[in-house]
Amino acid sequence: MLTEDGKHLYVSYDEYHNLIEKLAIKIYQSDWQFDTILCLARGGMRPGDILSRIFDKPLAIMSTSSYRADSGTLQGNLDIARFITTPKGEIAGRVLLVDDLADSGHTLNMVIHQLRNNYKPITELRSAVIWTKGVSNFTPDYFVDLLPTNPWIHQPFESYDSMRPEQLRDKWTI
Template sequence: MLTEDGKHLYVSYDEYHNLIEKLALKVYQSGWEFDTILCLARGGMRPGDILSRIFDKPLAIMSTSSYRADAGTVQGHLDIARFITTPKGEIAGRVLLVDDLADSGHTLNAVVNMLKNNYKPITELRTAVIWTKGVSGFQPDYSVDYLPTNPWIHQPFEGYDSLNPEKLMEKWKV
C-alpha cells in the first residue's frame, strides 16, 4: 500500500510473494533461458530462492552491503564479497542476477561491472528485481513495479531488523 504522500510503500507477505511470482512470469515470458540464478544477499535472497524453485535452477549467492546507518535507511559504502557461493563449482554460462530493488542503482551497476570484468565464464548476464525506483541509475532487464515517487519500501520482514534475542525471549515468554 502506497501512502498518500507517495513517500512510503508498505508491502504485506502476500503482496511480496505475488510480486515475485509476477517477476518469474516476466522472465519466463521473455523466452530467455538461463543456467543459474545469482542473488544478492540480503535483499535478493528471498526472490532468488523462490525463482530458483520455480525455474528449478541452482541458486548462487553473492553478499553485498550498503545500507548501514539509521536502521538501514541511509546508504553507506558499498561492500561486495570477493567470492560467490554456488553449488556448481564456478558460476558460468547464462546468469540471472536477482535483487529486491534498483534503488539508486549503485549496487547493481557495481556488481554487473564486477561480474563482467572478473567472471569470464559468464557468457550472458541479465538482471531481475521486484521494484525499480525513478531515481535509479540502473535499468534492470526484468522488473515488476516502477516507482516514480521513490518511496521507502517497507518489506514485510523488516521487523526483524529491530528484533534481538532478548526481545524474542520476552515475546515468547521463554
C-alpha cells in the same frame, strides 16, 4: 500500500510473494534460458530462492551491503564480496542476477561491472528485481513495479532489522 504522500510503500508478505510470482512470469514470458540464478544477499535472497525453486535452477549467492545505519535506512559504503557461493563449483554460462530493488542503481551497476570483469565464464548476464525506483540510474532487464515517486519500501520482514534475541525471548516467553 503506497501512502498518500508517495514517500512510503508498505508491503505485506502476501503482496511480496505475489510480486515475486509476477516477476517469474515476466522472466518466463521472455523465453530467455539461463543456467544459474545469482542473488545479491541480503535483499535478493528471498526472491532468488523462490525463483530458483520455480525455474528449477541452482542458486548462487553474492553478498553485498550498503544499508546499515538506522535499522537499514541509511545508505553507506558499498561492500561487495570477493567470492560467490555456488553449488556448481564456479558460476558460468547464462546468469540471472536477482535483487529486491534498483534503488539508486549503484549496487547493481557495480556488481555487474565486477561480474563482467572478474567472472569470464559468465557468457550472458541479465538482471531481475521486484521494484525499480524512478531515480535509479540502472534499468533491470526484468522488474515488476516502476516507482516514480521513489518511496521508501517497507518490506514485511524489516521488523527483524531492529529486533534482538532478547526481544524474541520476551515475546515468546509464556
